[in-house]
Amino acid sequence: MSDRQIRDIGFSWEFARSAEPEGLFSVEEMDLDMIQDAFDRVAKKQKLSSSKIQELIDQVRREIEQATAKLQMTENATGCSDPTSILVDLKTKLNEIAPMKQLESLQKELNVGLGKYVKIIEKCFNPDISKAYRNVDFDVHIVNQIIASHFYRQGLFDLGDCFISEANEPEAAALKSPFMEMYSILEAMRCRNLEPSLSWASKQSERLLQNGSDLELKLHQLQFVEILQNGSRSEALNYARTYLAPFASVHKVEIQKLLACLLWAGRLHESPYADFMYPSHWERLAEEFMQQFCSLLGQSFQSPLCVAIAAGVQGLPTLLKLESVMAAKKQEWQAMKQLPVPVDLGREFQFHSIFVCPVLREQGSDENPPMLMPCGHVLSKQSIAKLSKSSTRAFKCPYCPLEASVAQCKLLHF
Numbered sequence: 423m424s425d426r427q428i429r430d431i432g433f434s435w436e437f438a439r440s441a442e443p444e445g446l447f448s449v450e451e452m453d454l455d456m457i458q459d460a461f462d463r464v465a466k467k468q469k470l471s472s473s474k475i476q477e478l479i480d481q482v483r484r485e486i487e488q489a490t491a492k493l494q495m496t497e498n499a500t501g502c503s504d505p506t507s508i509l510v511d512l513k514t515k516l517n518e519i520a521p522m523k524q525l526e527s528l529q530k531e532l533n534v535g536l537g538k539y540v541k542i543i544e545k546c547f548n549p550d551i552s553k554a555y556r557n558v559d560f561d562v563h564i565v566n567q568i569i570a571s572h573f574y575r576q577g578l579f580d581l582g583d584c585f586i587s588e589a590n591e592p593e594a595a596a597l598k599s600p601f602m603e604m605y606s607i608l609e610a611m612r613c614r615n616l617e618p619s620l621s622w623a624s625k626q627s628e629r630l631l632q633n634g635s636d637l638e639l640k641l642h643q644l645q646f647v648e649i650l651q652n653g654s655r656s657e658a659l660n661y662a663r664t665y666l667a668p669f670a671s672v673h674k675v676e677i678q679k680l681l682a683c684l685l686w687a688g689r690l691h692e693s694p695y696a697d698f699m700y701p702s703h704w705e706r707l708a709e710e711f712m713q714q715f716c717s718l719l720g721q722s723f724q725s726p727l728c729v730a731i732a733a734g735v736q737g738l739p740t741l742l743k744l745e746s747v748m749a750a751k752k753q754e755w756q757a758m759k760q761l762p763v764p765v766d767l768g769r770e771f772q773f774h775s776i777f778v779c780p781v782l783r784e785q786g787s788d789e790n791p792p793m794l795m796p797c798g799h800v801l802s803k804q805s806i807a808k809l810s811k812s813s814t815r816a817f818k819c820p821y822c823p824l825e826a827s828v829a830q831c832k833l834l835h836f
Contacts, residue, residue: 460542467535471528478521485515554741563591570594572727574601575716597721604715611708616645619711629718637714639669639676640707646680647690647698655687729771737765777834781805781820793831797824806831 489512493505566589573582574597586594607618623630623638630637642665650658662681670677679695686693713723722729744763764778777786779802786792790804799821801809806828809817816825 457542457546460539464532464535464539467532471532474528475525478519478524481519482516482521485512485519551738551742553745554738566591567594568727571597571721572725574598575721575725577601577605597719600715600719604712607711607715608708611704611711614648614704616641616648620645622715626714626718630714633714633717635710635714636669636673637707637710639666639673640710642666642669643676643680643698644703644707647683650683650687651690651699652688655684658687659684733767733771736767736771740765777802779805781809792834794834795819795824795826796830797822797826800834 489508492508496505496508566585570582570586570589570591571594573579573585579598579602582598583595586592603622607622610616610618620638620641623641627638642661646658646661646666649661662677662684666677666680680698683690683693683695683698686695690696690699716723740763744761762783777792777800778784779786779790779792781801782805784790784802784804786802790802792800793803793806794800795806797819799819801820806817809820810828811817814827814829816827818825
């Protein structure tokens with residue numbers, strides 16, 4: 423084991439140990455619970471304060487309305503009015519209510535709660551996130567394309583055009599037209615118009631099948647139900663013969679259920695097949711359409727920019743803690759080629775398999791690939807070489823009592 427590897431392992435332990443008092447590896451749950459509790463308390467105080475303020479306003483309004491009614495009664499009875507006594511009485515009552523004093527008291531109580539909440543936020547979050555930044559040479563052209571693509575895939579076409587113009591990235595405009603088509607189809611689907619999506623699915627039929635998608639069939643099913651809901655049994659039957667029949671050999675059960683709906687034309691909501699009318703079908707189909715559209719376009723369904731930001735937000739607390747520990751030990755954050763601690767981002771951010779040697783704690787690479795031993799455990803090639811000390815000598819697996827030789831270990835491909 424090299425000096426650098428020993429140093430990194432030692433640093434990982436020091437990092438974990440120094441983080442224990444603050445609970446780094448459970449800090450997210452603890453901090454979020456603390457913040458949630460503080461927020462709930464402030465929200466409760468705000469609702470209570472708002473309710474009391476409304477009661478106070480209603481009380482003042484009632485006193486003024488009563489005084490106004492007395493003035494009108496006096497004027498109608500005598501033809502002239504002396505409002506002095508009525509106004510003095512109103513002033514006395516308002517002084518007793520003391521609305522300004524009560525408002526100040528309520529506001530002061532709410533401000534105390536807000537102040538405590540802000541302190542908890544500041545305690546749980548490091549406002550200077552720039553400490554987690556490393557000097558990385560990004561390709562500005564690629565970054566600009568990612569940003570422009572994000573605007574277009576979000577439907578912000580004017581903003582995307584403005585960005586491309588100011589960034590001088592005309593090539594990024596190539597994605598505008600496809601995403602405009604996607605959003606026009608989605609808008610039609612929101613208006614219960616499936617013609618544009620059916621036309622697109624028909625043109626992409628072969629590619630959809632290659633993707634293992636039955637989107638075209640689902641669109642025809644939804645259109646069939648729409649026709650049937652309008653009470654046109656003959657039109658629905660003709661539609662099924664034309665567009666659903668080609669799918670019958672593979673999707674026999676689904677087609678049979680749809681044809682059974684013909685008996686309930688115009689009153690499908692009363693039938694055993696009422697679930698075909700659920701609005702959720704439209705929502706799921708719109709999302710599936712977007713997924714398939716992006717797939718055939720060669721684009722990811724999720725915006726790369728959104729994914730990068732979301733992953734960065736999750737990993738930021740660990741990176742900030744790592745930087746503070748390194749600064750205390752006078753170690754250079756910028757000089758590290760590999761993080762000495764894992765950053766768990768959850769399964770939603772795992773896009774490919776990663777192997778980390780449990781002995782050397784190094785990520786697998788082309789030069790140091792994972793090797794499968796006869797016992798079923800996996801170590802890196804360098805670990806096996808260090809354990810065996812020679813290509814012929816048998817060595818014991820560090821995780822079980824079985825022995826193996828280098829010749830018995832097989833290269834794994836992830």
